[in-house]
Amino acid sequence: MKPEALLHPTPAGLFCPIGRFHVDPVRPVERALITHGHSDHARAGHAKVLATRQTLDIMRLRYGEDFCGQEQAAAFGEEIDVDGVRVSFHPAGHVLGSAQIAIEKDGLRIVVSGDYKRGVDPTCAPFVPVACDVFITEATFGLPVFHHPDPKDEIDKLLTSLKQFPERSHLIGAYALGKAQRVIRLIRDCGYSKPIFIHGALAKLCDYYVGQGIDLGDIRPATIEKSSPDAFKGAVIVGPPSAFQDRWARRFNEPLIAFASGWMMVRQRAKQGGVELPLVISDHCDWPELLSTIEEIGPSEVWVTHGREEALVRWCELKNIPARPLHLVGYEDEGD
Amino acid sequence: MKAFATLLDRLVLTPSRNGKLTLLADYFRDTPDPDRGYGLAALAGGLDLKSVKPAMLRDLVLERMDPVLFQYSYDYVGDLAETISLVWDGTRKDEIDDDHQPRLGEVVTRMNSLGRTEVRSAVRDLLDRLDTSSRFAFLKLVTGALRIGVSARLAKQALSDMSGPGENKRDVTEIETLWHGLTPPYEPLFAWLEGRAEKPVLATPAIFHSVMLANPVETGDLEKLDPADYAAEWKWDGIRVQMSSYGGTKKLYSRSGDDITGAFPDIVGSINFEGVIDGELLVGGTARSNNPTRTFSDLQQRLNRKTVTARMLDDYPAFVRAYDLLFESDSDIRAETFFERRRRLGDVIERAPHDRFDLSELVPFATWDELDRIRIAPPDPVIEGVMIKRKDSPYQAGRLKGPWFKWKRDPYNIDAVMLYAQRGHGKRSSYYSDFTFGVWAETPDGEELVPVGKAYFGFTDAELEVLDKFVRDNTIDRFGPVRAVRAERDFGFVLEVAFEGINRSTRHKSGVAMRFPRIARLRYDKLPRDADRLSTLTAMVEAREA
16 A cells, blocks of 8 residues: 555645544544644544543643544554554653554554654653654754754753843743743753743643643742732743733833744844743754654655755655655644 | 853843843853953954855855755855854754863964964864854854944943942943053953952053043023033034044044044044044035035945045045044143143144144133024034033043033924834833834825834833834734834824934935934824925935035
């Protein structure tokens, strides 16, 4: 069987015609397999959803009780038959609940990695390499310029800045699911034990992470009555980046804008966004991690999706690994 | 190198002056000699470092990398030095240890000791031994493209900050006085700033000395003062300069201490005196040559150039109108009174070439009212007001309140319409606080609003709330951080814009450029159709030129 007969791109997303399911579809479908809870991968309105327990919980938190018609939880490693196609979920190390999905039929195995990373992250299960014929990799940071530094060094920059500018409120932009909780956990691991204030948009997900056994320390809402700017002097506040350009940010004293993202590797990106303190912390693979993952898994073919597909395809060509871009649309990279 | 690289990374993204000062002062305090001295030189523009051509850097990176992957990377990042700093690690995952990287002092010494044929391998070796952000700093230094928004003056202010607080605190003007007599890595300077050594001694007076500045006259300032204690002179619309000459060294400095000697051979070549003179750089003829002083836009033809052509020298002859004398030969006379210094200055100028130097004339007046009338209607279009100086004032660097005032001709005013708004920085990062405004002009498509300038101050915090709300409620388009707002004949926001001068400009589409525009008032009472027309602005330019 050709791999394309088992799984191929369609306008709604990757589709398996034999099992009649989509993976991370961008529009409502009959049956969806979801890798993780970021909104560009997990959308509301599907009839049936198969995902990890945590991803299902996260979808419910974000979209409400009726986020789908019928849900089914998959445990890591458990083999599930979907209309004659064998599927299994494996940790992707991206955010809490994130999974790669292995799809197998007649001895042909395709792994959809979703978004993944190889770096250490205490807030989710680490990536597990799964042998396969076709490995579908993301390429969000698929350019040789991306080398994510040790996240603890980045948090040290933040702690140094708090000492240098003890009057200023340090606002850290971090996406609501995954990045925010990871950043808070990292700050704790670097020895910072004062309260961390969070934007309202983070509250439900932080509570969920805590409920899943991830200790975030003393977190408090950053939503106090107006006109008390002193309350946040020298404080650490975490919120979605969009909030910092909003009136919401005015309650803080001389806010110093930090942003935790892999994009912060490039100075101009930081500058355009008005970021004073870029923190290069990513939930995606950097260039060396993408390459070493492909080498480690050793698939006979690589399909590349969302991100800088052409550079990774070029590298595979140089290494004589058959590779092609999938040109899927609709993945907005919410997670980094 | 690591400390300097970290500093650069922060400075590039820190818009506020105070933020930059904190970062700089901490760097000077925490970094040992000689590294901090070379860092200071790099920031203040005095670092002499062997340069490397971008072509060589590109060759070096392609020794190890696929050209297609490099091109993808360069296209994405857009800056050669930054691209190379990021891709140099290739597929290496481990980080370079901070403590084992070459120090800035080592890098400077090594680069400057290299022979021509050794540069290539030395640069490769350094790139291997530095981490990403240090590589970036290194590449910016050797390609001479360090643009980070720090002036020499700001770096010196940070030196003053690092010396204090307390008894040992050194004033920035004192540092400025010494500055041009010192060379990198400035070890005696740091030793003095840290209270470990005496103040360094100047070998010659022919260096830049911080200038004395005036405060604007504000309501009620003059009533308390006796006009008899003060003298007035015209305030010319040129640039303030300092000439120093001693023992064969002749220099021309801008008021911030930048050495502009190279661009003004006509002036420097005519210096026949020794000492330090404070004056105004202008083009045209001196008073003694009976040719008119020309406008600021003519002077601009001569500014910001490293060298100058013979044609330029002919078309835009420069001269200095002398205001003050700081050193007479090598004797420091700054403690003498203004009148005494002026008397001695008069003698020096009398003997100096008449086509290149003249003495700023005094404007006689008996009462402040009389001076006010004189100020409003000056006899020459290149005069922008009057200077008022206490007759017995010593020459003190900085902007002290009391001895000197500037009293400008009233600013120009126009009513313009807000067209675009951009978010500010720091405290204003959540506010739309930078406004592009326009006036009506005849275009092929009929009457349209054309942008004529940009202003980001002049309003109160309460007014900013109003402006910001208008922008948010009336956005019609977005271009990155910029928003276009509704501006129609009968709907929009009219701003009264005040500015100090206006010139022709080929750089701006409207053909005019304002100097120091600011928002004087919010004109809720006016509709866009009541705003001014471009012809009003061009008439202002013509009136100035006439």
